[in-house]
Amino acid sequence: MNMQSIGSGENLLPEKGEVFYYPYFFDKSQSNIFLERLIREINWKQEPIWMFGKQVMQPRLTALYGNEGISYGYSGIKMEPHSWNPLLMEIKDAIEKVAQTSFTHVLLNYYRDGQDSMGWHRDNEPELGLNPVIGSVSFGVPRKFQFRQYHDKTVKKEFLLEHGSFLLMKEETQHHWEHQIPKSKKVHGPRINLTFRRIQ
Numbered sequence: 755m756n757m758q759s760i761g762s763g764e765n766l767l768p769e770k771g772e773v774f775y776y777p778y779f780f781d782k783s784q785s786n787i788f789l790e791r792l793i794r795e796i797n798w799k800q801e802p803i804w805m806f807g808k809q810v811m812q813p814r815l816t817a818l819y820g821n822e823g824i825s826y827g828y829s830g831i832k833m834e835p836h837s838w839n840p841l842l843m844e845i846k847d848a849i850e851k852v853a854q855t856s857f858t859h860v861l862l863n864y865y866r867d868g869q870d871s872m873g874w875h876r877d878n879e880p881e882l883g884l885n886p887v888i889g890s891v892s893f894g895v896p897r898k899f900q901f902r903q904y905h906d907k908t909v910k911k912e913f914l915l916e917h918g919s920f921l922l923m924k925e926e927t928q929h930h931w932e933h934q935i936p937k938s939k940k941v942h943g944p945r946i947n948l949t950f951r952r953i954q
């Protein structure tokens with residue numbers, strides 16, 4: 755796979771979906787502070803999920819925050835959200851202006867090093883609606899973010915998600931493309947990703 759160099763404004767996908775990338779959405783000093791605070795202030799846990807009929811621990815830490823009373827889950831687990839805090843509200847307010855939607859929940863992932871990862875999946879839970887808008891913010895070491903088409907897994911795209919970046923996935927992306935964060939022996943530092951979602 756070739757790593758593409760990219761800027762904002764153009765669709766990263768060649769067809770069947772829309773993904774936009776804003777590499778310096780938050781500046782470096784602000785991003786450093788966000789990373790430190792997220793590590794300290796979020797209620798991180800390592801939780802099990804169901805895979806091929808077996809319970810396995812997720813290879814990363816996670817947390818769900820959002821509007822009270824609306825639970826959300828994936829891969830056979832249901833999560834009750836913690837209430838929004840000022841730090842998450844600040845990030846949410848900043849990206850909603852660009853995403854042009856209001857998010858109800860944020861799923862946070864803490865990849866402690868290159869051995870933490872997230873496997874191929876689509877964010878297509880029914881409660882996200884037909885064409886979900888997903889706003890993804892990253893802080894910490896850059897990690898590879900890979901896409902492949904769901905019905906032809908040989909069609910692939912790969913990008914780097916940098917410190918302070920914002921990635922917006924919309925339209926039919928979650929129907930036709932899967933995405934993942936692969937493990938890497940070359941990555942040593944931590945990364946935190948926040949995916950903002952709107953539950954209908």
Ligand SMILES: O=C(O)CCC(=O)C(=O)O
Pocket residue numbers: 861863872877890892899915933935947949
């Ligand atoms: O860590 C990332 O950039 C991806 C996270 C993701 O795909 C998800 O939470 O559904």
Ligand SMILES: [Fe+2]
Pocket residue numbers: 875876877933949
């Ligand atoms: Fe995802």
